[in-house]
Amino acid sequence: GLAWWWNYPCNDNDMSKLFVRDTYGNFADEKWIDNDAKLPTELRGASALISNPMQQGEASKIALFGVGDYGWNNAAFDNEKDYHAAVKAVVGKEKATDFEYLSQYLRYYDNEPMASLVEAYKRDGKSAAVKAEILKMLKACQSIQAMGVSGAESDSLFVADIQPWLNRLGDMATLIIQMLDQIDAKNAGRQSDTDRLIATQLKKNVADFDHYGNHQFSVLNGLGDDIELSTIYSEPSGKVLRPFLDFLARKIE
Numbered sequence: 001g002l003a004w005w006w007n008y009p010c011n012d013n014d015m016s017k018l019f020v021r022d023t024y025g026n027f028a029d030e031k032w033i034d035n036d037a038k039l040p041t042e043l044r045g046a047s048a049l050i051s052n053p054m055q056q057g058e059a060s061k062i063a064l065f066g067v068g069d070y071g072w073n074n075a076a077f078d079n080e081k082d083y084h085a086a087v088k089a090v091v092g093k094e095k096a097t098d099f100e101y102l103s104q105y106l107r108y109y110d111n112e113p114m115a116s117l118v119e120a121y122k123r124d125g126k127s128a129a130v131k132a133e134i135l136k137m138l139k140a141c142q143s144i145q146a147m148g149v150s151g152a153e154s155d156s157l158f159v160a161d162i163q164p165w166l167n168r169l170g171d172m173a174t175l176i177i178q179m180l181d182q183i184d185a186k187n188a189g190r191q192s193d194t195d196r197l198i199a200t201q202l203k204k205n206v207a208d209f210d211h212y213g214n215h216q217f218s219v220l221n222g223l224g225d226d227i228e229l230s231t232i233y234s235e236p237s238g239k240v241l242r243p244f245l246d247f248l249a250r251k252i253e
Contacts (some may be wrong), residue, residue: 001047009063010052015219016235017108018165020099023066029107041075055219056161058154062086065134070147091158095147102140106165110237118244125187127180134173141170164234169217172241173207179203179248186252199252206249 009019009026028035028102046085047072049076053060065086079094086105091132104110108220111230113215117130129227145166159166191199235242 002045003050004043004046005050005052007052008067009054009060011054014108015055016234018056018162018236019054020062020080020162021107023063023070024079025062025083025107026105026109028111032052039070039074039077041077043074048136058090058158059161061090063160065089072217091144091147091155095143098140098143102137102144102172103170105137105241106162106236108235108238109194110240114237114240114244116249117196118240121191124249127184130137131177131180136160138170138173138177140165141173164215164217165236168212168234169236169241171209171212171215172237172245175202175245176241176248179245179252180207182252183248203249203252206245209245 008030011017011019011030012221013032014030017029019029021029024038049067051064051067053064062083065084066077066079066082069082069085084096084100087100091099093104093222102241107112113133114130117133121127121130144162145159147155148163150156181200182195182202184193185195186199210233212233216231217234218229218231220227
């Protein structure tokens with residue numbers, strides 16, 4: 001019979017993105033796929049699926065779990081159940097909750113709950129809720145980062161794959177907390193000369209943010225004999241959190 005080449009979860013055309021969400025969440029993040037695309041309940045005309053994964057092989061296992069699940073029984077494929085099972089299988093039951101939570105920020109199109117928290121902050125200037133979410137994110141980053149020293153090879157390889165995204169997300173979150181603290185101090189009338197110097201440095205850090213070396217990673221480009229290694233920057237939380245960084249840098253003036 002025929003085999004179906006499935007160009008998923010390939011990120012060759014979206015190399016700065018990481019597809020570690022559920023199948024339909026990954027579809028929505030991939031700019032070459034219709035955001036509302038759904039898998040057919042019956043795959044006709046093909047007897048095998050050949051998946052083309054991301055260049056991050058270990059991180060691809062979450063999506064590949066879904067490919068296998070769908071291929072096993074097209075009609076019974078349950079996107080949410082599949083994702084929960086996939087995360088547990090790849091990162092382990094102990095880290096599954098932290099990774100599922102963090103994955104919404106490792107993706108480029110971060111949305112809720114951060115979007116609502118940011119909009120609320122812009123309206124009323126109250127930072128407690130958005131700070132709490134950012135601190136929760138940092139804790140989850142630290143939890144997943146710890147997999148790198150668990151002693152299990154699969155864990156260390158997985159963390160190595162997503163390290164540039166963890167680095168950028170963690171750096172973004174840390175900067176946001178620091179700037180919110182400075183803005184809160186300024187609004188309360190207790191900003192010292194030292195605080196003003198810190199605020200100036202934070203603005204510089206934001207200006208330089210898209211060139212942090214620890215956000216870089218290597219990728220293969222080209223076809224056939226014309227393949228070369230290049231470096232690009234990871235882009236987690238590009239929709240909500242990254243613009244919020246710039247908003248705070250303007251506000252801290």
